[in-house]
Amino acid sequence: MKKILYVILHGSVNKNRYFNVMDTWGKYVDCLFYSDHEDKEKNIIKVSDRKDYWGLEEKHINMFKILSAEYLNYDWYFFCDDDTFVNTKKMTEFLDECDTNCVYGCLINCYPNMKDLFYHSGGAGVLIHRKILDIVSKNINTKNTNFADVTLGIFLKENKITMKHDDRFHSEMPFSYGLKFNDAANNITFHHIKTKEEMVNLMNNV
Numbered sequence: 001m002k003k004i005l006y007v008i009l010h011g012s013v014n015k016n017r018y019f020n021v022m023d024t025w026g027k028y029v030d031c032l033f034y035s036d037h038e039d040k041e042k043n044i045i046k047v048s049d050r051k052d053y054w055g056l057e058e059k060h061i062n063m064f065k066i067l068s069a070e071y072l073n074y075d076w077y078f079f080c081d082d083d084t085f086v087n088t089k090k091m092t093e094f095l096d097e098c099d100t101n102c103v104y105g106c107l108i109n110c111y112p113n114m115k116d117l118f119y120h121s122g123g124a125g126v127l128i129h130r131k132i133l134d135i136v137s138k139n140i141n142t143k144n145t146n147f148a149d150v151t152l153g154i155f156l157k158e159n160k161i162t163m164k165h166d167d168r169f170h171s172e173m174p175f176s177y178g179l180k181f182n183d184a185a186n187n188i189t190f191h192h193i194k195t196k197e198e199m200v201n202l203m204n205n206v
Helices: 016-022 053-070 088-095 130-139 148-158 181-186 196-203
Strands: 004-009 030-035 044-046 076-081 102-105 126-129 162-165
Touching (some): 004 053, 030 053, 126 130, 130 148, 181 196
């Protein structure tokens, strides 16, 4: 079976979201949180002092470098937010479809400064193989976009790494797509799942 590490963006301003994840889908898989604070017992790594939204680019880049230095015993790495729900059963099935030379997620083009740029939504999650992680960690640098997912998208485009879209990754809640919580079994992620109740409802339907 392919080994996957779930790498989760977290912040001290929303500490409850750690439990939202770890009491539901995160309970059954390997998770590593990166944040503005550290708690080794909870697998939370401090990668930046910044607590504000605009520190995300810095956190993401720093986390790539830490993973490449200390966590290379996985085949795949899935980056998402602490308000992302992940159907890990469907993810495990999905890995068998994946090309190790490609990066997967939900492609969007919402960055106003580069309207032709398609990049993976960070909230919907980004799936990267170990060999691409190594390339990114050694070469990525700050683009001053203020958005971690945009910066990654620019890097992948510049380095001609194929970005693939899959409709089972979602950057919003189920109702935004005309779906319900009981549609979770056929999908991989939903974003903006901010409460424990919502996480539990999705978990109960996979």
